[in-house]
Amino acid sequence: MRKKLNDNLNSIENDTMEFLNEIAENYPSAISLASGRPDSRFFDLKKIDFYINTYLNFISETQKKPYEALLSNLGQYSDASGIINEIITKYLSVEYGLEISPENILINIGTQESLLISVLTLCNKEEDVIIVEDPCYVGIKNYALIAGYEVSGVKLYTDGMCLDSLEKKIINYKEKGKHTKIVYIVSDFQNPSGIRMSVEKRKQIIELSEKYDFFILEDNAYGDFCFADEIFPTLKKLDKYNRVIYLHTFSKLIYPSVRIGVMVADYKFDDGRSLSNQLKKVKGYTTVNTSSINQAIIAGILIENSFSLKQYNKEKLENLKEKKNLTLDALQKYFRSNSEEWCGNVQWNDPEGGFFMVIDLPFKVTREDVIICAEVFGVIFTPMSFFQLDEINEKNIRIAYSNIKEDKIITAVERLYNFLKNKHENGKKECRIGTS
Ligand SMILES: Cc1ncc(COP(=O)(O)O)c(C=O)c1O
Known part of the structure; x- marks a missing residue:
């Protein structure tokens, strides 16, 4: 062999x-x-049954569907983009002021899957480059390297990625015939540095994304754990061009074994295709769908807490x-x-x-x-x-x-x-x- x-x-x-x-x-x-x-x-594990029931009762009442049928559906294969998208829509609105329609949301197996699907959907190995903060969370860098994509770092300062260096790097790559397709940013309390990107830089990178035609992968794994009085707007909130793919995870907010992440992608290509549909297609062939049972747990927690996890x-x-x-x-x-x-x-x-x-x-x-x-x-x-x-x-x-x-x-x-x-x-x- x-x-x-x-x-x-x-x-x-x-x-x-x-x-x-x-x-x-x-x-x-x-x-x-x-x-x-x-x-x-x-970890809030003792109430798993309660949360699943909360979700089933909520859907049964709001959609007038029989509880038993909804329950047995939880054991079935389900839609690749997720089954709790409406509830997540409400949560994103209440918690972050993001108004996103459910069809632009994918419920994935943690942020790690969202990263993987983004790279697979957006990048061509020979033509495209993924730029990350240097230092960077290893989840994206190592996945991209295993899968054979080019990854390059841009120095991280105490207020976020050095945008001058980013611009220079993009131009350098362009001269070599390569296109920067993704810039990956952990905008709040980055892993490993703990720093957060300034609001000014957030605004600037949004402009750069339009100027140089790249997508920003915003990984908001830690934004809810803010000790300061001032919470900065997410890149997604500032996104004028729909170029931010917003990644959210419940691993730190609830517990990691639930393996539920949220991906928001609302970009439309010139030919009318929607990015979320393309991402959904790729997800269907990577993990088929995310566990409905685990989605129900998250939805139950959100319903029980009026769609905000602040008090929780x-x-x-x-x-x-x-x-x-x-x-x-x-x-x-x-x-x-x-x-x-x-x-x-x-x-x-x-x-x-x-x-x-x-x-x-x-x-x-x-x-x-x-x-x-x-x-x-x-x-x-x-x-x-x-x-x-x-x-x-x-x-x-x-x-x-x-x-x-x-x-x-x-x-x-x-x-x-x-x-x-x-x-x-x-x-x-x-x-x-x-x-x-
Ligand atoms: C920046 C960052 N993104 C994503 C993850 C992993 O998220 P998930 O458990 O949702 O795959 C981590 C975990 O440590 C992380 O630090």
Whole structure:
């Protein structure tokens, strides 16, 4: 048997997520500042039956259909674009002020499927390029690389992607006969950096999308977890040209195992075809349809909460903010309360929302350091280099505070401090020898 696999798998040989999962398994007593998972203490699993019933009763009453028939339908194959689109329409309107018609909505298996379908529907491998923020969430980059598409990064500043560099890159590609088809943006509290795009840049990139004829894939996985007073409008809300494909997920808002994501696409091509229809066609041949049972759970939660998840997630948001503040306090305690010079060169951001922050270090950290830190010092972090494309900077790390218990934060940061102090003083070789 020929054992040759897809050559593109080489491009994700150093799969970061697999690496971090292995470390967590190999060193179970290490505290993880690497896991960007939502906190499972908030998972609302006991009421699954109740929510499914809420949905069935709602449809039965509003559409005058028998409950039993609706129930048995939940076990059946269903429409590729989804069965709860009307309810999602209402939710998008109440929660985000987005007025979207149901036929421009697809209910997908998480945002990951929305990314995959977007790339498959829009891009030609030889002609098109996908541009992402650098650093970038690995879900799109690695999928595109496995599938053989060209992906390129544009530097991310503290107010979002550098739009001058984006423009230059688009023009450079054009000169080489390549077209930028997708620009992928996590507009709020980006994974891995925690930054959000300024409103000014949001407006500018919408104009660029029309000028250079590309689609913006807006991934709003974290926008609801805003700690600041001011919530910025989504790119979709500012979208004058229907060029934003808006991706929403319930993975962080409800729980990830429900695997429900929402994709909004309302672009119409000159020849009259609608983008949503093309996306639907592709979805039909990738995953057929999204689980009706899981759609019913989400719909039930939305109906029960009057189509807004703000109150439903109030405690979750407060907890997340508390954990971010505890992390900041711990960093302050360990890196600012002594006069060691290297500590002064450890800097961090204070994200206005989301699950992540970045710590800049005075020295490099490698994959090997991650193992040493877990094994010897008992804490796991993620080097930012895992998320970078073109410009590899090994002198910073991502800290996820979403899935750590409050009382573990101080110990985790203390352990991180000990690791960095040891590395600063001795280098990693001695740090191994010293503890063996
Ligand atoms: C930016 C971003 N988008 C999407 C996802 C995954 O979303 P889903 O679970 O809906 O596939 C994640 C998960 O970590 C993420 O950080």
